[in-house]
Amino acid sequence: xxxxxxxxxxxxxxxxxxxxxxxxxxxxxxxxxxxxxxxxxxxxxxxxxxxxxxxxxxxxxxxxxxxxxxxxxxxxxxxxxxxxxxxxxxxxxxxxxxxxxxxxxxxxxxxxxxxxxxxxxxxxxxxxxxxxxxxxxxxxxxxxxxxxxxxxxxxxxxxxxxxxxxxxxxxxxxxxxxxxxxxxxxxxxxxxxxxxxxxxxxxxxxxxxxxxx
Numbered sequence: 001x002x003x004x005x006x007x008x009x010x011x012x013x014x015x016x017x018x019x020x021x022x023x024x025x026x027x028x029x030x031x032x033x034x035x036x037x038x039x040x041x042x043x044x045x046x047x048x049x050x051x052x053x054x055x056x057x058x059x060x061x062x063x064x065x066x067x068x069x070x071x072x073x074x075x076x077x078x079x080x081x082x083x084x085x086x087x088x089x090x091x092x093x094x095x096x097x098x099x100x101x102x103x104x105x106x107x108x109x110x111x112x113x114x115x116x117x118x119x120x121x122x123x124x125x126x127x128x129x130x131x132x133x134x135x136x137x138x139x140x141x142x143x144x145x146x147x148x149x150x151x152x153x154x155x156x157x158x159x160x161x162x163x164x165x166x167x168x169x170x171x172x173x174x175x176x177x178x179x180x181x182x183x184x185x186x187x188x189x190x191x192x193x194x195x196x197x198x199x200x201x202x203x204x205x206x207x208x209x210x211x212x213x
Contacts (some may be wrong), residue, residue, distance in 0.1 A: 011069050013167075034213055045198050052088065053088050054083040054084075054091055054095075055082070056080070056082060056083070058100070058209070059103070062099075062103055065160065071116075071118065075139065075142065077123055077124060078122055078129075079121055079122040080102060080103075080118065080121070080124065081120070081121040081128070081155065083151050085155050086154055086155050086158070087154045090155075090158065092130065101119070102119035102158060102159060103116070103117070103119075103159075104160070106184075106185040107184050108185060108186065109134055110183050110184035111135055111206075113135035115132060115134045116133045116134075116140075117130060117132050117133075119148075119157070124139060126150060127147075127148070127149060128148035128150070129145075129148055130144075131144055132145050132187070145189075145206060146171065146189045146197065147187075154194045155190060157189065157190060158192070159187060159189055160187075161186075162182065162188050162198055162200070163182075163185055164185055165182055166182075167179055167181070169198065170212070171209075180209065182200050186201075187200075188211060190212070195210070195212045197209070197211065198210075
């Protein structure tokens with residue numbers, strides 16, 4: 001009896017001191033990470049072409065009415081491409097006081113008379129070619145100088161006037177070819193930033209050499 005009483009007193013003491021208290025289990029909250037991806041949107045820029053654009057009126061400022069008439073009569077199936085077929089940059093880059101990206105005038109055959117070179121478009125099949133109206137016995141004869149074939153737009157070619165004097169060119173079989181001495185201006189067909197071919201008058205006909213690659 002005394003043992004039971006002693007056990008009872010000890011149990012009461014433990015409860016009073018807080019010993020033997022069972023602590024509740026605490027469940028740790030699991031952390032979930034939201035890995036949502038953020039899309040970076042670049043601001044849209046309104047690009048304005050500050051280079052002046054041209055229309056067909058520019059041709060009337062450079063080509064005389066009589067030459068226009070001769071062109072229509074000599075090459076009825078061909079016409080001058082609209083300036084918008086070139087990028088504004090290239091049309092302006094080749095435009096000078098008396099030349100355009102598709103029109104030149106000069107004495108190409110050294111007879112002291114004016115000749116004319118045109119880059120034209122066929123009205124029927126959209127082929128492109130370089131033509132020359134060249135003075136001959138008081139008249140203008142027609143010469144097809146360079147066939148350009150079909151092309152996507154914007155056009156990536158034009159013509160340039162080559163001044164008389166030494167003409168340096170590329171000879172794929174000779175690293176240092178002797179320059180050609182031009183007695184009269186030549187015509188260069190240029191493929192923008194890629195290649196070029198220059199035509200010059202020799203022995204009553206046009207010869208050609210590569211002047212860019």
